Amino acid sequence: MDVIDLLNYSIAFLSLFTVIFFILLLIRYRREVNKVPARTNWNPVVSVIIPAFNEEEGIAQTINSVLYLDYPREKLDIILVDDGSSDRTFEIAKGYENDGVRVFTKKNGGKGAALNFGIARAKGDLIATMDADSALMPNALNELLPLFDEEVMAVTPAVKVKPENKLIVELQRIEYLMILFSRKLLSFIDSVPVTPGPFSIFRAEVFRKVGGFDEKNLVEDQEICLRIQAANYRVRSSMTGIVLTQVPDNLPDLLKQRIRWQRGGLRNYWKYRFLIKPEYGDFGMYFVPLNFLSIIAFFLILGLMIHAVVASPYYSRYIIVDSIILGMGLVTIIGTLVVLSTLLWVYLAVVAFKEKVSIKNLLLFMLFYWYLMVGYNVMTAVKEIRREPATW
């Protein structure tokens, strides 16, 4: 057995283990996954902070969706922070002041700073952060609030994609369902890794305890969640409190977003690598290491694939079809199992959300996701190696 074999087998085993672990997690918590907590009469004041930078197109819809929430109006404290927009965002938002929306404007300082600006002015017991291009379903708060018990410091919603008749959006819609489903399961082992920017609710006190958003961070919604996890507070995840978010509708924008997530994500996990300790439970001993391992595994798989092509002997061109049959073995069997399980996983996620997805798009998603990963991971590596400054 040479190094290449050893790498192949290790990756195959690790992938297999991860797939089986998630399946076991699903079996273990199958009853809880779709369980909706009973509604309570608890109606705390909720401050909804919406930072906005050049969002004239979507801002009205975003504010309206908060105003139309099925929640006592006097218990909603809506704060719009215009982050120095150069378009009509501030003007449009001002029009909502009569509806009780508090509108502020400040010099542009980034999303994290705008959120902190809002948090400093929030009156609520709970603070919700919301992206200016997202929209809440009317019952969202009623679905999310029952998840707060004494130990819970933050609750994440079901972030779904605003539907659009474009393949790239449709594929992200599938991806988001898969992520949501996985996040719900991770919440059972206290391993929610992100409080998503489109919408998340926090106890106001958590910001006093762990501090506000990191204003310099590339993915501040992940960093705050890691900080909350590091403080050993619980984060819960909902399948039914829905927020719809706008996703990039073209490949360059999507790649740009993912490169930012990946670069920011890598920095954040590196910063929080101290969580890899038994006292951080499953989060420290499984989820955080898994993030590092999957990055390493990704590049190894890519390297092995390139190596297989580059190092293939000259004669292999005469037996292309034969080599598929001859090459079948442990690695291809495990690889096929992992791909099929992932497909099943995505399908289960789609079913769990009672959504519809065509088989064609489901298959396209698998292909697309791999190439998207190749794209952003390689670009991330190139940018990190060239030490390009990381910006939003």
Place this chain on the structure above:
Amino acid sequence: MERSISYPLYALAFVLSVLVFSIGVYVGYLIDQSNQASISKEVEDISRKVESTQLLMLLEDNSSSFCPLYKSQLDSINEEVENIGYRLSYLEEEKNVYDIPLKKNYFVLEAQSYLLSKKIKERCGDKSVLLIYFYSNANCTSCKDQGDEILRVRDELQDRGIVVKIFSFDGDLGSPVADALKTQFSVSKYPSIIVDGKLYPGTMSRDTLQSVLSGS
């Protein structure tokens, strides 16, 4: 909150992974075996084909009237023999599957088709060049590259209308037929190339190969 580690889940996931992994290893082994068996069967089938052609040549006298038939038979035999060779190499190099008895049978088949090619060349005035390539998987680091080089040159010459037929033998595998050929051509090192009966010991550059094979 109190955190915990879900040991039972990890333990179960580990046990199941080992189980699936072991099944994968076993199924992979079965696949390799079935591939070897099917190659082995092909070796036998082609062997019979070679024998029947040889028999035909013995039965009919030294006329050249059957040459078109021999040539077409020989072309298909050579093509199949070559293909089997690639597949065996693939199994060895990519999957570390070594089936020495099968390899020895394959060398017998190669020797048979070499002799047949030689006879047909003599009798029918076939212009193809016969190349025997001696390599060693155990004691030769440059043999793999030399093998690739021979194939490349063969393909280039093919475009110029020069047909080169390659018969390759691992000289260290203990195959009686390979050993006999080694003795016949006084092969003492690897790689060694024999072109139409003439020995060229040691690694050959692409240019030399090209000029030797094209006779220029």
